[in-house]
Amino acid sequence: MSPVRVLLVEDEVVFSELLTMHLEDLGYEVLGPYPTAAEAQPVFHAQQPDLLLFDVGLRGEIDGIELARELLAAQPTPLIFITAFTDRETFDRARTVAPSAYLNKPFTALSVQSAVELALQNFVRPDAAAEPDDEPITHWATDMLVRDAFFLKERNMLVKVRQQDVLWIEADGRYSMLVRAGGRKHALRITLRDLAASLPPSSFVQVHRSVIINADHLEQVDPVDGTVTVSGHALPLGRSYKDLLLRRLQQVGEG
Template identity: 40%
Template sequence: MNILIVEDEPNYADTLEMFVDELGYQTIGIAEEGQKALKFFRSKQPDLVLLDINIEGEMSGIDLARIFQAERPTPVIFITSYDDKDTFNKAKETVPSAYLIKPFDPVQLERSMELATLRAYTTSHEEDVFEDNRHVVLAKDFFFVKERNKLVKLMITDILWVSVEDKYCILHTENKKFVIRQSLKELADKLNPQEFVQTHRSHIVNIKKVEDIDLSQFTIAINGEEVPLGKSYKDNLIHRLQTL
C-alpha cells in the first residue's frame, strides 16, 4: 500500500514515515504544504493519505482533503492537534476515514489504516455488477486446470482422450498431460456427450480425434497411440457413429 504523508512538523513526519515502514507499507512522498502534496497526489496516486490539518501555505489539510476527494476519492486519515468541535465538524464534511488527535496512538493508527483501506478497496471495488451470476459457468469451451499455484487454461477441443489411474483422471493432449483428482463420472458430466464417448471403464475419447477403430483388436487409434475399446462399450460406440 502506498501512503502519502502531509505533515509540516519534521519530527512527526519522520515518526509517521518510520511507522509506515514498520507496517510494511511504502511512503511515496512527504509534503509540508498543499501544493507539494497535490503534486505527489496527482503523480503518485497514493492508496491512503495521512493528513495534518494545520500545514504550511494557504491551504489547510481540510482544503486538501476536499480537492483529493473531488479528483480521485482516496481514504484520508486526519492526524491533528485540533480537538475542538468546530474543526472536527469541518473535517467531517470531507468524509475522512478517521480523525486522530496528536500525539497519536500507534495501535489506533494502524487499525484505522487497515479499516480505511478495507472499506475503500474491498466493499466498493468488489461490488458485483452482474445480478445472480454465481451459478453461471464462464466460457464452457475450456477448463482451467490447477498446477501448483497456477490455473492453466485447457481448451476442451485439445483433449484427445481421458484415462483413469487410481483416484486421478489424466487428460491427454497432443503435447501434454494434465492430472486432476476427480472421478471419470464427475469429469464426464462436464464434457459434451456429442463429442466425448466412453470406450472403456477407464477411458473416454474425443470422437473428433479418433483416426481409426480396430474392431478385431478392440483398440482406437488417436494421435498415433492406441486407446482400449471395451467389448461392452463397442456396440454403443458403433451404433452412435455415422458410418457408410
C-alpha cells in the same frame, strides 16, 4: 504484491518523522512526507497513492481539509486525518470530507496501524457502493476451516455463529446486517459483496442486489410478486435473481 503507498502530508517534523518510521515498519511505502499542500498535489496526481494521511492543520493557504477535498474530487482515495482538534468548527469542517479514519495526536505505532487498517477497510468507492440488480454475486469460497459456522468480528473478539442459525444478510450502506434465528442482528463492517466470498454456496443464495438468504430457512417463493419468505419474513426477490433461484430449487408437481 506491491506495498500500500501512503501519501503523508504533515508539517511538524517530529510527527512526520515518527509517522514515516511507523508506516515503514508496518510495511507501507511512504510518499513524502510533504509539509505543504502545494508540494503534495503534483505527487498525488502523478503517483496515485493508495491512502492519504493528512494533517488537518497544515500551514499555508490550503489546509489539510481543503487539500483532501480537492484531491478526493479528482480521485476517490481512502483518507486519514491526523488531528489534534481544539475547536468544534474544525471538527465539523473535517467531517464534511468524510474521512475513512482519524489519527489523534499523540499517536503510537498501534494507533497508526489501527487507523490505516480501518481506513482501508472502511473505504468504498462511489462506483462500487451500489450493486446493480443485474449482476448477481457469483464468487464463493469453499475452503473455510469450520464449514458449519461463521466467526463474526465484534469489537476485539471473534464470535461463533452457527450457519444454521443465520436467516439472511442484507446490505446496509457500508455495512451488512446479519439476521439470526430469534431476531438477533449483527452489524458487520463489510459490504455484502465482500461478505459473500466467505459464505458456502450450498446453503446461501443471493435473491436481490441487497439480500442473501440461507436457503435452509426458505419457506416460499412468489415469482409473480417478487418475494421470498424466510422463516416467516417476506424479502424482495430481484428479477435478475429469480430464474437462477428457481433453477436451483428441486420442484415437483405442476408448473
